[in-house]
Amino acid sequence: MSSVKKAFLLFLLFVVLLPSVLKDQLSVFAESDPSGQNVKNVILMIPDGFSSAHAANYRIFKEGEFVLDSILVGMMKTHSKNSWVTDSAAAGTAMATGVKTRNGFIGIDEDGNSLKTILEAAKEEGKGTGLVGTKSITDATPAAFATHVHTRQNEGEIARQLMNKVDVLLGGGERNFLPASSGGVQEQRNLIKEAESSGYTFVQTKSELAEVKPNVEKLLGLFADNMMAAEIDRHRTEEPSLQEMTETALALLRRNNNGFFLMVEGSKIDRAGHAHDPAWVMHDIAAFESAVITALEFAEKDGETLVVVAGDHDTGGMSVGGYDEYRAEPEMLRKVEATAQFIAQCFNSERTNISEVMKQYTHLDVTKSEINELYRADIEKVPYLIAQIVSRSAYIDWVTYEHTGVDVPIYAYGPRSSLFQGVLDNTDLPKRIAKAMKINF
Ligand SMILES: [Zn+2]
Structure with missing residues (x-):
C-alpha cells in the first residue's frame, strides 16, 4: 500500500473512532457529575509544589493505582502578576481570590487592596470553614485563604487574622501564636490563650487530636513549633498525619447545616522539592493521597460535596529519568x-x-x-x-532549587466537577468553586 493510502486510511479511522472515544470519556465524567445536584460542601486540596512529573514518578514508586489518576479533569496555568514563576503567596492568592498579584503578597492585589477570598465568601453564607496544612498554618498557602498582608513573612499578623475567622485550624507554627518571651518569634500577645478564651479547643499532639469530640465547634491544633515533620520522618514524632487532620476537620465541619469550605494542603511536597529529596517527595505524596481518599470517601457518601485538587506550582523541576540514559527507577x-x-x-x-x-x-x-x-x-x-x-x-534529576512555571494537573470529583475541565488559569479556580456552590463571590 502506498504511504498516501495508508495515511488516508489512518485519517478515516481517526475520524470514525474519535467521536465515540470522546463520547465514552465524557459519559464517565457525566456519571460522577450529576447535573442539577447541589454543592453544599467544597474540599479544596492543594499538593504544594506538585506537577505531572510528580504523578509519573509516584505511580512507578507505588507500583499500584494512583487514586488521583481516576479523577483527572484538566491542567492549570500558575504564573503570577509579576513573574512567569509564581511563589506560594501569589499562587495561593490567585487560587483563593481569583485575582493575580505580585509574588510575596497575601490576599491583596498588586496595589495593596484587600481581596475577598472564597473562604470568606463561604463564611458570609453561614458555612463552616477550615484550613489544614503540614507547614506552619500561617504559611503562604493557608494564609492566602483568610488573611490580607503585604508580606508573607509577617506570620504573627497572619496568626492574628486567622483567629476567629476560621473554625478549624490544623498544622504547624505554634511559635507564631506565642509571645517572644515564651519561645515565640514575632508576637507580643499569647494568641493561643486568646483563642481558648474565645471558644477554641486547643490540641498539640496526635493523641489529643484523636480525642477531640465531634461536638467541638472551633478547633486550633498546632503540632510543631514551625513546620511539621516530613512524612518519612513523622514516626519519630508525636504529630498526626495529614489524613488524621483531614478526618477530624471533616467530622467537625459536617455538623454545620449550611455546609462548609475546607482547604487541605500537602505542604511539604514543596519543601521536599526545594531540598531535591525524592524519597521525601514520594512519602509526602503518599500522605497527601491518603488525605484525598478520606475526602473522596466523605464526598461519595455525602453526595453534596465537591472535591477539587490542584497544586499551586511545580517545585524543583523534578525529572522522570535522566543522566543521559533511557532509564527511570x-x-x-x-x-x-x-x-x-x-x-x-x-x-x-x-x-x-x-x-x-x-x-x-x-x-x-x-x-x-x-x-x-x-x-x-x-x-x-x-x-x-x-x-x-x-x-x-533513582535516575531523577532537578532543574532548580526554586519553583518552575510548568502547568499543573487539576483533579475533581463530585457534583459540578465538570466545571474544572480543560486548561484553566489559577484565577478561574475560586470563581468556578463559587459558581458550583452558588455563592456570591
Ligand atoms: Zn507553593
Whole structure:
C-alpha cells in the first residue's frame, strides 16, 4: 500500500473512532457529575509544589493505582502578576481570590487592596470553614485563604487574622501564636490563650487530636513549633498525619447545616522539592493521597460535596529519568527510610560513619568518591549531597532549587466537577468553586 493510502486510511479511522472515544470519556465524567445536584460542601486540596512529573514518578514508586489518576479533569496555568514563576503567596492568592498579584503578597492585589477570598465568601453564607496544612498554618498557602498582608513573612499578623475567622485550624507554627518571651518569634500577645478564651479547643499532639469530640465547634491544633515533620520522618514524632487532620476537620465541619469550605494542603511536597529529596517527595505524596481518599470517601457518601485538587506550582523541576540514559527507577526510593536532612544529622562529628549510616537509611552502597565528597563538604551542603546520591540512584534529576512555571494537573470529583475541565488559569479556580456552590463571590 502506498504511504498516501495508508495515511488516508489512518485519517478515516481517526475520524470514525474519535467521536465515540470522546463520547465514552465524557459519559464517565457525566456519571460522577450529576447535573442539577447541589454543592453544599467544597474540599479544596492543594499538593504544594506538585506537577505531572510528580504523578509519573509516584505511580512507578507505588507500583499500584494512583487514586488521583481516576479523577483527572484538566491542567492549570500558575504564573503570577509579576513573574512567569509564581511563589506560594501569589499562587495561593490567585487560587483563593481569583485575582493575580505580585509574588510575596497575601490576599491583596498588586496595589495593596484587600481581596475577598472564597473562604470568606463561604463564611458570609453561614458555612463552616477550615484550613489544614503540614507547614506552619500561617504559611503562604493557608494564609492566602483568610488573611490580607503585604508580606508573607509577617506570620504573627497572619496568626492574628486567622483567629476567629476560621473554625478549624490544623498544622504547624505554634511559635507564631506565642509571645517572644515564651519561645515565640514575632508576637507580643499569647494568641493561643486568646483563642481558648474565645471558644477554641486547643490540641498539640496526635493523641489529643484523636480525642477531640465531634461536638467541638472551633478547633486550633498546632503540632510543631514551625513546620511539621516530613512524612518519612513523622514516626519519630508525636504529630498526626495529614489524613488524621483531614478526618477530624471533616467530622467537625459536617455538623454545620449550611455546609462548609475546607482547604487541605500537602505542604511539604514543596519543601521536599526545594531540598531535591525524592524519597521525601514520594512519602509526602503518599500522605497527601491518603488525605484525598478520606475526602473522596466523605464526598461519595455525602453526595453534596465537591472535591477539587490542584497544586499551586511545580517545585524543583523534578525529572522522570535522566543522566543521559533511557532509564527511570523511582521504585529504588522505597528502600530509603529517612530524609537527607535526618541522615546528615546521624553522621558523627568526625564523619567516620558515613558508609554505615548511608547503608542503614538508604540501603545504598556509596562509592569511595561519594564518601570523600560527603566527608569534605561544608556542613550545610551535606543534606543536598545525600539527596543528590539518592536522586541519582533513582535516575531523577532537578532543574532548580526554586519553583518552575510548568502547568499543573487539576483533579475533581463530585457534583459540578465538570466545571474544572480543560486548561484553566489559577484565577478561574475560586470563581468556578463559587459558581458550583452558588455563592456570591
Ligand atoms: Zn507553593
